[in-house]
Amino acid sequence: MLAAILSLxxxxxxxxxxxxxxxxxxQVEGNPLVEEIEALMPGSNCGQCGxxxxAGAAAAIAAGQASPACCPPGGRSLAVTIAQRLGVSVDVGGADDPGPLVADIDESICIGCTRCIRACxxxxxxxxxxxxxxxLRDSCSGCAQCIDHCPTAAMVMQPVPITLQQWFWPKPASQG
Amino acid sequence: MSGHDQFMPVPAPAPHAHVGADVGRTMRRVQLALLPATVFGFWLFGWPAVHLFLITVGASLLTEAFCQRLRGCESRLWDGSALLTGWLLALSLPPWAPGWIGALGGVIAIAIGKQVYGGLGQNLFNPAMVARVALLVSFPVAMTHWVAPLPLGSAGAPGFIEGLRITLGALPVPDAVTSASLLGHAKTELSRGIDLAQVLDAAGGTLSAWHGARPGSLGETGALLLLLGGLYLLARGVIRWHIPVGVFAGLALPAAVAHAIDPGHYLSATTHLASGAVVLGAFFIATDYVTSPNTASGQLLYGIGIGLLTWIIRSWGGYPEGIAFAVLLFNALTPVIDRYCRPRIMGRTRRGAPIRATQGSAE
Amino acid sequence: MGFLDRFLRAAHFSGGVHPDDHKRPAADAPLRVMAPPARVYVPLVQHIGAPARALVAVGDHVRKGERIGAPHGAVSAAIHAPTSGRVIAIGDIVAPHPSGLPVRGITIESDGRDEWGELEGCDDPFALDPAEIGRRVAQAGVVGLGGAAFPSAVKLSGGLGARVELLIINASECEPFLSCDDRLMRDRAAEAVDGIAIMLHATGAREARIGIEDNKPEAIAAMRAAVAGHARIRVEVIPTRYPMGSEKHLILVLTGREVPAEGRPSDIGVVVHNVGTAVAVRNAVRFGRPLVSRIVTVNGACVREPGNVEVPIGTLAGEVLAFCGGLRADHGGPARLLLGGPMTGMQVPTLEVPVIKGTGGILVLDAAEVGGGPCIRCGDCMRACPVGLLPLEIAARVRAGEVDKAAGFGLADCIACGCCAYVCPSRIPLVQYFHHAKGELAARARGTQRNETIRTLTRAKAERLEREECDKAEALARRAAASLAAATAAKQPAAVAEKAVEDANQESGVCA
Incomplete structure (x- = not known):
């Protein structure tokens, strides 16, 4: 009895x-995960995620309060990268997903006020x-900050047009 | 030139040709291969066997239709897979078993063995064997109640109505016709401490006759015809040799060695191969596409494992027959075997790294 | 011995299929030459690589063979006018592609004269420097005519860096229905061999082997007769099995050696060209004639007069079909228009797509048997796969959306030959799963790249703004100091200067 108590x-x-x-x-100082995720994000602080x-979005994602897919400018690739880093699954690319949006300018309305340029x-x-x-489509992050600055509503957000080089077969409809 | 409506608006991806095979054809070929043994069994055991077969198959088909409706998916009742499952189950039941055994078996096979996993192609375990094992552990008496052959037309063979009453349980099976299968008999006598040589001598040829006129399931008595059916499947390319050969080798080799060492305790390799559901199992059950490994090496490994495990269960286990258990256990191992037995990718080593370029003269 | 040799060779690659070849009677019909149509639609990208840049403007008159598109980037090809006439549009035309998306192209209205421009020929190509041959081939816009349309000059003149020992001429033509290479070898064997000799000279390879499948006895005989005088060129008869024409499989069968995964044939000292390319190289080097037409097999159950036709690039598929007697309504009527063969070809939604350099065939087939059921894991796809992949496992991962896991099963090694889907009893569109997964992975890579760029740009702008603020503040401070000094010196009221200092301080506070 004594031996048992003693040994335990x-x-x-x-x-x-x-x-x-x-x-x-x-012990780990701070949360390196937040910094790591923040480093992956576009960094334009556009606020579309809410x-x-x-940095705020990265903290929310790391804490599990936000989906890895909450960043519209980052798009699907960012969502997948973050989900992989966190080891969670994320639902990307539903059928009605328009893909990333980029800004476009209606040239007939643009008055050349340069406000959008300063906002970008x-x-x-x-x-x-x-x-x-x-x-410049390739450089636009899709943050939509220019939209509010345009006095003539010449700025619109449009899906990136699919080119021949980027097109690929959709996933086949699921088998019964 | 108005092209747009003339051709399909949504192009399909390549290839635009097909070899012409379909799932239904494969299933029909397997059923054709099973047919001779089944008909022989019907003749051997008479109307009760026919009724049990129809009830089992009917229950399978009804369950399949019901489950497909429940799942709200397109009906694929006539691709023959449910029919085949019921058929294989019926072949592994005692021929004069009560009808509710067959019905329950059909429901278990399709509902629990297949549809709960998501239907055809999704199940981990062979549906027919799931049902057989479930019945065996739940109703051991009914599932080991064998009868001696009583061919159609012979004296004392039950007629159509009488057979129906036996199957439906309204008429008890006369004790005179009940018997034991070879493996069951050997196991019982061994446990009583009687030497195997005496057991087999006493039983004479009636228990182990190659031509099949002996007690057992339809799949056991029709072994020779099933072997023919299996060879037909091999010739047609429906199955490949690796699994059957693996099962036979895995069973025969240890049996031969053990029999040579101690014939008093271990049955010979030929007895092992000729009895129980070995042939049915090796050609028709273990080769089930869905639940067996894909690659040649994996299939060989799987077959040998089933054969070996069957011998172990038969020799040392509590049940006289072990094919069903062996198949189910190796079904569970199939994903593991598939993981480790992968073909080599062209231009890569087995480990998956690119091969080293050997710059130099060509040949 | 020959039989044993062949048997051993065939044993080199596992998998593959034997589809009905449907090559005859189209292959036996004599080659026809189609005159340029009223309009040709010439896409600016007909090759692997970057699109060419248009060199002409609307309204320009061009002559046949005149360069109308210049290569752009390291891997690209020049585009030439297929006939003489006037440029009437430069813009979007329907791409010969299943997506039906537009591609930039030049539309030329023929003047009916079909007259050549000035051509730079050469009487003795073997006196030319290999680099010069490469330049002339590039100048002529020659691309691989086997289907992939890789710019030939890059492969010809050591553009791949490694030393080439063996030149393999791909004349296996393993795709069912297609017979353009067969016809070319029967009718133009001497030209093909001359082209091969030029390629041999250009690549510096020691020997050339022409691989022809044994279902083309006439072509084999013609080529054997044509190579009679050439010691370093051999005709090799290889067994008929799809996908024998896949570059890596042909190399394996002809040399017994495997090209490393993620590598190129040049890694093992081999370069592979299509036999049609050899003729195009000859025309380019000897006569300076650019690639403005090609032989196209017009075939399929719904074509009235199947056969091979030499078609100017840019001719619409519908016009080629009309040249071949149009379509027949029996056999259930035409239902599918394919460019290329049935195993890897592309189904296109309209007849109004142009023939391009890589178009080997125009097939019109009747309606496909539709099917599609669940995978029963029969493993037929695995046994058919000539690369040694597990198509069923890859497809299962892709179906579950696990594209990365699919990549772990060797998705990148898939050559999209279509053998797996060809044999699948459940008719699962396996190749579509693989195409989808590859596209998805590429899209993700592009997205990652884009995010990277955008992050860099964001940081750059933030830094620039900060720097500008600092500079501005400093400039203000300097100016304020200067004006203060001036004010003191001139003993003027200092109010203005003081205000300037105050402003400057506020500004510099921002960046302090």
């Missing part, structure tokens, strides 16, 4: 000590005062 006590003490030591030496900037976080809009502006 010693066992408990030793394991407790091991846990304590592990806690001391393997969180304060990309990625310098994706070209043009000067009193000149019609144009969007």
């Amino acid at each position: 006590t010693i066992l408990g003490a030793v394991l407790g000590a091991v846990l304590g030591v592990a806690n001391r030496f393997f 969180f304060p900037g990309c 976080p990625t310098d994706a809009i070209l043009g000067g005062p009193k000149q019609i502006h144009n969007v």
